[in-house]
Amino acid sequence: MIDSRTAHASTPPTRHAVGRALFIALLPLILFGAALAAFLLFNRADDARSTISLGVDQKAPVASLGQGKLTPAGYEVTVSTDGGVAVAVWPSVPEDLGARPIIRCECIALRPDADLRLIWRRDDRPNILFSARIEHELATTRPLDLSTNPNWTGRITGIGVAMRGYAGDLLQVRGITAHRAGTAARIASLVDDWQSKRPWDGQSINLIIVGSPDRALSPVVVVAILAAIGLLLLSRTRPSTRAATGIALCLGAVAWIALDLRWQLDLVSKVSKTLHEYGTGSIEERWRAAPDGDIYMLATAVKHKASGSGERAFVFGDEPYTRGRAAYHLLPLAVYYDAVAGTLPDGKALRPGDFVLMLWTRQVRFDTQASRLVWENGNVHVAPLASVHGMTAFQVEP
Amino acid sequence: MNTLPFVVAQLLALATGSFAVGWAFRGLPARWLGVVTYGYVAGLVLGAASLYLCGVAGLGIRFWSAAAVQIVLAVALGLLNRYATRRDRDAGPKDVRLPAHGVALLAIVLLLALLIVRAISVGIDAVTLPLYPWDAWQQWGTKARVWFETHELRPFVSPAEWLAESARGVAVYTDANPAYPPLLPLLQVWTLGYSTAWNDAVTGVTWLGLFCAFGAGVAWQVYRVLPYWPYALGTAYLALSLPFLDAHVALAGYGDFPLSVLYCFAFMSAIAFQRFDRAGDAAMALAFVAMLPFFKRPGIAWALTLLPFAAVVLPSARRPLVLRLLVIAATGVVSVLMVFRVSHAAMPTVVESLWSVVLNLFAWENWHLLWYIALLTLATRWRRASWRSLEASAATLMLGGLFLAWAFWGTELYSSIANVTTLNRALLPFACIVCYFIALSMAPAIERLAQGARADETRREEAPVQSHVDVAP
Numbered sequence: 053m054i055d056s057r058t059a060h061a062s063t064p065p066t067r068h069a070v071g072r073a074l075f076i077a078l079l080p081l082i083l084f085g086a087a088l089a090a091f092l093l094f095n096r097a098d099d100a101r102s103t104i105s106l107g108v109d110q111k112a113p114v115a116s117l118g119q120g121k122l123t124p125a126g127y128e129v130t131v132s133t134d135g136g137v138a139v140a141v142w143p144s145v146p147e148d149l150g151a152r153p154i155i156r157c158e159c160i161a162l163r164p165d166a167d168l169r170l171i172w173r174r175d176d177r178p179n180i181l182f183s184a185r186i187e188h189e190l191a192t193t194r195p196l197d198l199s200t201n202p203n204w205t206g207r208i209t210g211i212g213v214a215m216r217g218y219a220g221d222l223l224q225v226r227g228i229t230a231h232r233a234g235t236a237a238r239i240a241s242l243v244d245d246w247q248s249k250r251p252w253d254g255q256s257i258n259l260i261i262v263g264s265p266d267r268a269l270s271p272v273v274v275v276a277i278l279a280a281i282g283l284l285l286l287s288r289t290r291p292s293t294r295a296a297t298g299i300a301l302c303l304g305a306v307a308w309i310a311l312d313l314r315w316q317l318d319l320v321s322k323v324s325k326t327l328h329e330y331g332t333g334s335i336e337e338r339w340r341a342a343p344d345g346d347i348y349m350l351a352t353a354v355k356h357k358a359s360g361s362g363e364r365a366f367v368f369g370d371e372p373y374t375r376g377r378a379a380y381h382l383l384p385l386a387v388y389y390d391a392v393a394g395t396l397p398d399g400k401a402l403r404p405g406d407f408v409l410m411l412w413t414r415q416v417r418f419d420t421q422a423s424r425l426v427w428e429n430g431n432v433h434v435a436p437l438a439s440v441h442g443m444t445a446f447q448v449e450p
Numbered sequence: 451m452n453t454l455p456f457v458v459a460q461l462l463a464l465a466t467g468s469f470a471v472g473w474a475f476r477g478l479p480a481r482w483l484g485v486v487t488y489g490y491v492a493g494l495v496l497g498a499a500s501l502y503l504c505g506v507a508g509l510g511i512r513f514w515s516a517a518a519v520q521i522v523l524a525v526a527l528g529l530l531n532r533y534a535t536r537r538d539r540d541a542g543p544k545d546v547r548l549p550a551h552g553v554a555l556l557a558i559v560l561l562l563a564l565l566i567v568r569a570i571s572v573g574i575d576a577v578t579l580p581l582y583p584w585d586a587w588q589q590w591g592t593k594a595r596v597w598f599e600t601h602e603l604r605p606f607v608s609p610a611e612w613l614a615e616s617a618r619g620v621a622v623y624t625d626a627n628p629a630y631p632p633l634l635p636l637l638q639v640w641t642l643g644y645s646t647a648w649n650d651a652v653t654g655v656t657w658l659g660l661f662c663a664f665g666a667g668v669a670w671q672v673y674r675v676l677p678y679w680p681y682a683l684g685t686a687y688l689a690l691s692l693p694f695l696d697a698h699v700a701l702a703g704y705g706d707f708p709l710s711v712l713y714c715f716a717f718m719s720a721i722a723f724q725r726f727d728r729a730g731d732a733a734m735a736l737a738f739v740a741m742l743p744f745f746k747r748p749g750i751a752w753a754l755t756l757l758p759f760a761a762v763v764l765p766s767a768r769r770p771l772v773l774r775l776l777v778i779a780a781t782g783v784v785s786v787l788m789v790f791r792v793s794h795a796a797m798p799t800v801v802e803s804l805w806s807v808v809l810n811l812f813a814w815e816n817w818h819l820l821w822y823i824a825l826l827t828l829a830t831r832w833r834r835a836s837w838r839s840l841e842a843s844a845a846t847l848m849l850g851g852l853f854l855a856w857a858f859w860g861t862e863l864y865s866s867i868a869n870v871t872t873l874n875r876a877l878l879p880f881a882c883i884v885c886y887f888i889a890l891s892m893a894p895a896i897e898r899l900a901q902g903a904r905a906d907e908t909r910r911e912e913a914p915v916q917s918h919v920d921v922a923p
Contacts, residue, residue, distance in 0.1 A: 252575070257583035257701050259870045260693040262815045270813040276822050294902050297895045304823065305684075311818045312564075312691045319571040319696065326575050334451065335649045338580050364616060373584075376626070380587045383623075384599040386616060390609045391588055391626035401613050 070295045077286040077303045080278040081310065088243070095240050102237070104152055106142050106211070106228040113140040113212060113225060126159075126226040133219040133442075139171070140225045141212030149208040150174075152230035153198040154241055157186055159213050160193075160224040162343070163412070164254070164373060167216040168223075170196055175207045183214065192250060194266050195241070199233040218412045220442025238268075246271050246314075249321040254373075262318045272311060279307040344377040346440040347411070351381035353438035354407045354445050358385060368396060368427070369411030374443075378409050399430025406448040408434060418444065455513075455643030456652055459497065460659060462517055463640070466524035467493020471737075473532040474730030480673055487667035488734060491711060494656060495741050496520050496527075498636035505603035511636075512601055513644040535730040554680045554900070561683040568690060569662060575700035576654030586703025587650075588626035594635035595648050596623050603632070633744040634705045650703075657702035664711045665690045668886055671718040675725070676893045678900050685889040689882060694816040694874050706875045709745045712738050713752050714882040720759040721843050721890070735759065751853050752879055758845035773845040777852075784852045787860035795864065803858065803867035816874050820881060827888050847887060850880045 106112070108127045114120065118138030120129040129138040161168050168186040182203040187194040198204035215223040231237055245264035255261075262271075282303045286296060330338045339348045354365060365382045367389035369375040379389040385407070388397060396415060402408070408425060410416055416427040418434075425434050425446060434446035468489030475484040500519040501511055509515045581587040596604050604621055606628035615622040638653040645652075669686035673679065689695070698707040716738035723731035739756055742749035758776060761769045792800055811821040857876055858867050866872050 252579075252582065252701060254584060255870075256697050257585075257704060258872070258874060259810065260697055260815045260874075262693070272815060272818065273813050276812070276819055279819070279822075294899055298899050301896075301899075304819070308688075308691070308819055309564075311815070315691070315693050315696075315815060315818075316564075316567065316571065319568075319575075319700070322700070323571055323574045326578050330578055330580075332578065335580065335647075335651055338578070338651060342580060362619075362621065376584075376588050379625070380581075380592060380595070383592060383595045386612075386621055386623060388609065388612055388616070388624065391624075395609070397609075397613055401617065 070291065070299070073286060073289040073291045073295060074299045074302060076289055077282040077299050078306060079285065080281040081275070081303075081306060084274070084278055085310070091239065091243060095236070095243075102152075102232050104146050104149055104230045106145065106230075108225060108227055112142045112144070114143065115139065116141050116212070117214075118223075123224075126224045129215070129223045129225065130441075131215070131217050131219050131221040131223075136218070137214060137216050138221065138223050139212055139214040140223065141171070141210055142228070143210050145208055145211055147207060149211065149230055150204065150206055152232050153201070153204050154231035154233060154237065155196040155198060156229045156231075157193050157196070157213055158226040158228070159186075159188075160226075161188055161215050161217070162222040162224070163217055163371070165371065166221055166223070168193070169214045169216075170211070170228075171214050172204070172211045173209050174203075174205070175209045178209065186213070192253065195245075195264065197233075218442060221412075222441070242268055249318065249325075251325045252322055260315075262315055271314065275307050275311055279303055339381070344374070344381075346443065347374060347378050348381045350409060350438055350440050350443055350445050351378055354382060354409065355385065357437055357447065358407070362386065363405055363407060364388065365407040365409065366397065366402060367409045367411065368413050368416045368425075369409075370394060370413045370415065371411070374411045378411060382407075382409070396427050396430065399427070399432055402430070402432050402448050404448050404450045407437070408432075408446045408448065409443070410446065411443045418446075423449075451649075452645070455645035456641065456655055457643075459513070459640055459643035460655065462520065463493030463497050464490045465493070466496055466520050467491065470496065470524040470527040470531065471734065472528065473535050474538075474733050476535070476538060476730070478674065479677055480670060483666055483670040483673075487663045487670060488715060490659060490663045491667075491715060492737065493520075493524070494637055494640065494659070495633070495712075495744075496523055497640040498633050499523070501597075501636045501639055502603070502632060505597070510601040511597045511603065511639060513640075513642075516640070531730075531733060534733055535728070538728045538730045554678075554903075557680040558683060561680070561687050565665060565683070565687055565690060568696065569658070572661060572696050572700040573658045576658045576702045577651055579651060579654070579701065581650040581653070581703045583701045583703060585626070586701070589628075589630055590634050590703055590705065591638065591650055591653075592623070592625040592635075593630075593632065594638035594653065595650070597635060598639045598642060598648055631744050631746065633741075634708065634746075637708065638703075654699075654702035657699045657707060660708055660711050661690065661695075661699045664714065664882075667711075667715055668718070668889075671722060671886065672889050672893070674722060675890060676897055678896065681889070681893070681896050681900070685885065688820075688889070689885040692817055692820060692881060692885075694878060695881070698875075698878065704875070705746045706878045709742065709749055709752070710879040710882045712741050712745065713749075713879040714886060716742070716753075716756060717843075717846065717883045718886055720756055720846075721886075724759065724762060724842055748857075748876070751857075752850070755846050755849040755853055758842040758849065761842055769842075773842065777845055777848050780849055780852050784856045784860060787856055791860050791864055799865065800859075803864065806867050806870060806873065807858070810870060810873050811877075817877075817881060820884065823888060824884050827891050831891050843887060843890070847883070850883065854880060 108122065110122065113127050115129045116139045118129045118132050120127060120140060127140055129140045131138045155170060157170060159168070168188050169183045170186055171181055171183045173181060184196055184198060184201060186196060211228060213223065213225055215221065231241060245267040248263050250261060250263065283300060286299055286303070291299065330341050339345065342348065363385060365385045365387045367375050367378045367382070367387060369378065372391065372394065375389050375394060376391055379387045379391070410418065410425065416425055419426055423433060423435065425432050433449045435449050437445040437447055464486065468485050471488045471492050472485050475481045478484060497516065497520050500516040500523060503519055504516045505511050581591045593606060604623055606623045606625055607615060608628060609624050612622055612624040637656055641653045641656045642649060665686040668689050669682040672685045673682040695707065698704055716735050719731045719735035719738065722728070723735055735756070739753045742753040758773050761772050764772055810816055854876060857863050858873070863872050
């Protein structure tokens with residue numbers, strides 16, 4: 053016979069103990085989450101006061117070198133044919149810009165290996181242009197920390213972005229933000245790094261980075277450490293084996309899901325970016341909207357000209373990316389290109405009727421007077437077919 | 451856009467594949483799930499293989515002729531399967547399903563919601579983006595496009611051969627890796643069904659289909675071991691939420707994910723064969739192992755890592771010894787190769803490559819907490835299972851680890867570890883089987899937990915009634 057008081061009293065303390073142990077195990081993660089939420093909530097107002105943002109409008113930036121124009125996507129500067137540099141500058145900046153050495157440049161260089169730099173002038177040495185290299189991948193730039201740069205001092209009188217590249221290269225500028233240095237600013241910067249949205253890029257297939265790649269602390273490591281502390285705390289509560297298993301499982305699941313929700317938010321932003329950039333139209337529209345849309349247009353012009361009787365196409369270009377994309381868009385024509393080394397064929401290999409796509413290259417030049425393509429071991433007579441952003445399609449003539 | 455050609459291709463793969471593998475799973479719990487997941491993957495491979503056969507036979511790379519060949523192949527394989535697995539009819543284990551109530555039911559709903567959201571997220575990218583990542587349009591999509599548009603299996607050669615052959619008027623092509631196996635490009639061609647225009651965004655449909663099949667396949671195999679849906683779905687979530695895996699589906703076009711799916715299916719079937727002793731599982735393991743080399747060259751090495759399961763032909767008393775010798779021999783060979791390679795490298799590069807491995811496994815977002823959990827599982831499991839009782843699955847994991855170590859530090863890939871171009875991609879098939887292995891290792895503890903919870907529930911249900919009876923007088 054079971055005593056009713058004992059029967060009722062025996063269950064709640066056990067459940068209470070398990071609940072308490074679960075709470076203790078989850079405590080590090082809970083505290084961290086709460087601290088992060090509070091920081092995000094209260095730091096935003098302060099952040100708005102201390103950050104300087106230089107946006108894009110009718111007045112600034114202006115192109116001091118190259119050709120610039122304001123577009124819905126930002127300010128676009130193109131490297132002109134008579135020089136290898138494009139520069140967009142804000143000639144007038146807030147007085148206390150110099151006190152904010154953490155600089156983020158929201159700009160995209162269309163060519164992946166373009167040399168991108170932040171440039172600025174100081175009022176004490178107005179004749180000197182200072183610069184710092186901006187690391188960038190396909191569509192994102194890394195923030196610059198100029199707090200230890202001896203040239204970022206005093207009053208900054210002008211700031212801008214410069215790109216060195218080939219004629220026709222495009223730089224898209226969306227703005228510059230400058231933050232203060234210091235512990236709170238660094239934490240804010242770290243949190244920003246963690247939650248910054250990152251579109252798909254060329255490296256995404258090899259390495260997943262959520263947020264900025266330059267964070268001082270990895271969220272995965274932080275969550276793993278917090279979960280490990282939780283497990284240690286759990287062992288101090290001496291639960292039964294079954295309860296410990298269940299709680300450890302809960303702890304692992306919470307830690308995993310916390311990281312996964314962050315990844316899910318990043319995925320949602322990636323999807324949104326994809327839909328915005330490519331749309332849901334026909335595949336031709338999406339090819340045109342892609343980063344290599346110009347190359348697609350050029351290849352399409354060649355394919356329209358081809359009669360379908362076994363013409364061949366040759367791709368000349370210095371960059372593996374543009375070379376490969378051009379070759380892909382030219383298919384199913386029989387395309388010659390050296391995907392890896394980019395070596396050019398002997399001129400004798402080309403025959404009348406062949407097509408040549410000349411992309412950004414320093415190895416080949418077009419002699420407009422003689423209408424000939426000239427490279428180290430080749431020299432052929434050609435007729436230009438089409439040209440987009442410094443890339444040209446030709447057809448070999450007798 | 452007319453989507454019917456693509457839908458027909460997917461449905462045909464599902465139907466023919468399901469017929470081909472169906473008999474391998476007779477009498478099993480939730481059999482339908484095993485049939486459609488394994489069947490879909492097998493059907494896709496059959497479709498691609500049929501296109502190849504048609505191309506070689508001069509029938510052309512055309513959907514309908516390949517579909518006819520595929521149906522014939524599926525019927526033949528199905529009948530062969532039926533004959534080979536005839537003794538499995540009543541050999542299935544009893545369905546001793548653990549009921550899921552309360553929190554467990556909530557977990558099922560939550561997990562399903564997370565999985566559906568993830569499938570939608572990666573799926574939109576997979577079918578919207580034209581071929582995006584590097585190798586997809588450098589070496590896989592090139593072949594698919596040429597074969598799809600010319601309807602012929604045109605040869606791919608090196609640039610130098612292209613110049614020589616082309617001068618003679620032979621229609622040849624070149625790309626970044628002309629000698630790569632043809633199955634993956636043909637899988638992309640199959641995805642386009644009977645459509646007539648090249649659409650590289652649509653080829654992502656197959657990657658999305660494989661994503662769903664992979665998750666469902668893992669869930670089903672876990673369910674066979676422990677018939678508890680929250681756990682089965684939890685394992686599927688563990689595998690499908692790996693960011694690196696998701697990226698390979700969203701940015702469809704690489705061979706690493708399809709290879710991983712096939713490898714994991716082969717691994718799970720091999721373990722199931724060892725556990726349940728059913729010919730159907732052996733047939734599936736052999737069939738999926740056989741497909742591996744046709745996807746990517748590393749598929750040969752991954753297939754060899756499943757060699758320990760062949761020890762099943764030996765008397766059970768000798769198996770641990772043979773497995774130990776196999777692992778020791780492999781460790782010796784790999785060590786020699788690694789020492790040779792590393793001794794010719796500058797030390798900073800060794801340190802850099804090691805640091806890169808640590809960062810990619812434990813600090814970047816590639817794998818969430820998978821490798822932490824794997825280490826924890828290894829540490830707790832090692833206490834129970836000793837070296838003397840080495841199992842085939844553990845030996846396979848060791849060989850997989852050795853293969854990766856050899857690839858990273860014993861081959862020319864060595865220099866590319868630090869710049870992360872191959873590291874995570876090489877790890878993907880291994881990560882998939884590690885997910886399943888973790889689930890297997892933890893299954894007994896989960897079973898005790900689920901049964902304990904069930905017993906508590908029963909006690910709670912019974913307790914008030916009993917006390918009411920006791921107190922009433």
